[in-house]
Amino acid sequence: MNPRRIGARQGLLALAATCSLFVCASTARAQDAASSAPAMASPETTTQLNDGLTLVTRKATASPTAALEVWIKCPSSGYGAPRPGLARLTALAIVEQKSGGSSLRTDARAAGAQVAVSVYHESTEIAILAPSYVSGSLLDKLVRESLHPQLDQKAFDAARQRLAAQQVASLDMPDEVLRDSLFARIFASGPLHDSSYGDPRTLTGLTLADVTSFATRAYVPADEIVVAVGGVDVSDVAARTQAAAPAAAPAVAIPESSVASYTDAPLSLTRSSIDVGGVALGWPGPPIADERAATAMDFLSDYLTHPTEGVLSKIVNAAASGADFSGQFVTLRNPGVFYVTASGDKVDPTITVGIIRDAMRDALRKPLSDEEFARARTAYVNHLLGSMQTAQSLADNYGWYFSQGALPYSPSSTDAALSGQYFTAVQSLTPQYVYSIASRYLQAKPAVVILPRGPIHVSGGP
Amino acid sequence: MNNKVAASPPSRLAFSVFAALAVAVLIGTRAASAAAPASTPSAQMTFGTATQVRLRNGVIVASQPASYLPIVGIQVFVPAGLAQQPANKGGVAGLTAALVLHTPVDGKMTLLQTVAASGGSISYTLDPADTRYYLECSPEAFSRLLHALRVALTHPDLSQLATQRAAALARADALTRNPLEAAYAMVRQVRYRGTGFAQPDHGSSLSLSTLSAGDVNAFVASSMRGNGTIVALEGAVTQAMVDGTSQEFQGLPSSSPAPVPTPAGVGRQHQVIAHRDIAAPWVAIAYAAPTQYSPDFATMLVIEAMLGSGGDVHALNYESDELTPTDFVGAYYQYEATPGSMIVFLGGEDQNLDQSVRDLTLGIARLRGAALQSSFIDEAKKKAVGDYYLSVTRLDDLGWLLGRAAASPEGVAFENNVPQRIMSVTGGDIQRVARRYLQNETIAIVLPQSAGQ
Secondary structure, three states, X not given: OXXXXXXXXXXXXXXXXOOOEEEEOOHHHHHHOOXXXXXXXXXXXXXXXXXXXXXXXXXXXXOOEEEEEEEEEOOOOOOOOOOOOHHHHHHHHHHHOEEOOEEHHHHHHHOOOEEXXXXXXXXXXXXXXXEHHHHHHHHHHHHHHHHOOOOOHHHHHHHHHHHHHHHHHHOOOHHHHHHHHHHHHHEOOOHHHOOOOOOHHHHHHOOHHHHHHHHHHHOOHHHEEEEEEEOOOHHHHHHHHXXXXXXXXXXXXXXXXXXXXXXXXXXXXXXXXXXXXEEEEEEEOOOOOOHHHHXXXXXXHHHHHOOOOOHHHHHHHHHOOOOEEEEEEEOOOOOOEEEEEEEEOOOOHHHHHHHHHHHHHHHOOOOOOHHHHHHHHHHHHHHHHHOOOOHHHHHHHHHHHHHOOOHHHOOOOOOOOOOOHHHHHHHHOOHXXXXXXXXXXXXXXXXXXXXXXXXXXXOOOO | OOOOOOOOOOOHHXXXXXXXXXXXXXXXXXXXXXXXXXXXXXXXXXXXXXEEEEOOOOOEEEEEEOOOOOOEEEEEEEOOOHHHOOOOOOOHHHHHHHHHHOOEEEOOEEHHHHHHHOOOEEEEEEOOOOEEEEEEEOHHHHHHHHHHHHHHHHOOOHHHHHHHHHHHHHHHHHXXXXXXXXXXXXXXXXXXXXXXXXXXXXXXXXXXXXXXXXXXXXXXXXXXXXXXOXXXXXXXXXXXXXXXXXXXXXXXXXXXXXXXXXXXXXXXXXXXXXXXXXXXXXXXXXXXXXXXXXXXXXXXXXXXXXXXXXXXXOOOOEEOOOOOOOOOOEEEEEOOOOOEEEXXXXXXXXXXXXXXXXXXXXXXXXXXXXXXXXXXXXXXXXHHHHHHHHXXXXXXXXXXXXXXXXXXXXXXXXXXXXXXXXXXXXXXXXHHXXXXXXXXXEEEXXXXXXXXX
């Protein structure tokens, strides 16, 4: 957790007296003063209502579409005793809830738009990708349903059915199973310990009252952001959001996730129904508050695990053809996590663990040369820019970094000249600094999870 | 970087559910429908400003700048598609494209390696009427990499032939075992007989094994022509880049590529059956359909929405940087081939395949025969417009649409005209188009093989 950010938000709530908006270039700046003017040439407009609700709007007009998203900072397993899947069930119910005869899902579909619910350990995203010409009316529906969740039994039942299907589907995805199991290995408790899908037993026990109670605690303006990117009118979005803004309510801190005392002895999974071999290795990394270190980890992640150019990717793919290898540094409040997974018919888990660890050791045993570092950093920037070319990807990044308490650090917050905070951090990297971060975080013993090949396993678990 | 740590499960279920819902509506079940759009088509329904120039040799250079983006996307359309392959040279288009990517352009580094080293990307897609090369890079690398691509296109390195042919054989073998691709291949075999598009994307082991350097050279020579070549630029495009592109491609010969043979029409029903090592059967039911520049195109897009679209026109094309799909349920409108095809894929995990086939048949009959509820038509039109826009959000897709528009009789305005036409479709249009095209179906069935098959 980052108490500094939470404190700033709560302080802002105390200042709130009217419903007026104030606009500034970054959320952090907004929290410093209640009346500020547009500042440096940020591509987005960040607005904060006096109830604490944050709004980011950005025009991106290559395609006449709009990404409309509501992100909520909240623990996926609830606030008290862990109830994995609770946040996902709540979000699905919101999408199914009928008001005025239709739900967000049916309205979006009828308008030719797509609706998606994504639930992460410490945040929930309800998103619509829409043709621009219908984005206004869909934004109205999105903020009305998401910012004022009023759920009934019918919506709850529909959500439960969907979640049950998602639970089954997620178990067929080796990378999801491996990642969730790895996080359960690294974190002893807290939302990062549990899968956001939950499990059938917990789902059976959850009620409409549980979901309603969770929504009341979690869906509060201070912990919510509305993001609208694409062919949108900034003032129109602000007006529509303001019209739907809920009353201020106290924000509830997300429970801490404590790091477990694991060893690097592999934990063998026995609960999967997947008949492939797989491995996952993970290392706790720097918190997001250490932006330069987190950026160095992003760089390392790209250098090591880019799908085609990553040093590790090439070695693992050469060793086990057809392996599905991936990895990334997940920027989190504290700590971040760098992890890799490999799975496939031909993946021998034990051998692959050795290959990955040896390759990591070789790749990180000394700083990159200046020439190789410059090339790799240019490649990293271009990979990153390539992944942020759509309205949806830009919006997702704003939402993610808001949920981790670092909105101004979002890579989306940059112009074509790469003047934003994130890319400034990228430019500050040096071979020696990256090496020092790799030595500090990635030369530690990893948590290791393996999915043995062979017969289907049906019981047990980490 | 993408910091998401949990993604939603694949969207196949959504496609499947929507398809079932749409067909249910078609056969008469009432479903909730939305009110008419709050706003009429407007400036919010247009892509960025686009321009195009036609060089003396026939090459079209189209551009659509988006100054807020710090990268450039370049789609190069070469009239070297699957349909242009000689009937006995199946696989030559894919083999040529693979050779282009592996041609050394910077010392010993291949085009693929050179682009990747700078953090860019390059890939190719095998379309019915062209091979498309997509290059994405920083503005600083644009001139250097575009030149490298053009050089590789005109002079692919044939010393890699054996290696790339072996890779193509492996891809062809994998496609043969894929039930979805098997069904699609059977449909193409019937509907596009006499053209290269009747053959599998990578050819067969027989055709590949006979391809020589001479065949590749002949294919390159016949396709690297001014007429039919299109370069579409997206993102951080400047006038200097447009000018540079024109200079790069002005040396192509001005003659046109050889005309693509027209397949014999399908005048009756066909049923083709194959067996594969799969758990459940797949069925593909194919009908005739208009091409993208036909006056009936917009109406067929609405019909596709009514049937429940399973994915866009590229969903089943071979793309060098994407995995071949193994799962596809719903309607697939192949409008880039001549003639077009409307194919509905059913099966896989669908436990009630017989009922799905019956529903589809009833739904098609209803499209042809009776007046549809106006609310259902309105919803399908909005869905079709939504599919149209939402399938074009990345630079590669924007470049594809821009290039297709530039080649149309209307020029770049085409991309903004299509949604307007969709919104103008009437019930009468749907009935007329359904009666004209949705008949004489080709049914491809892929069954689980029994022991010994």
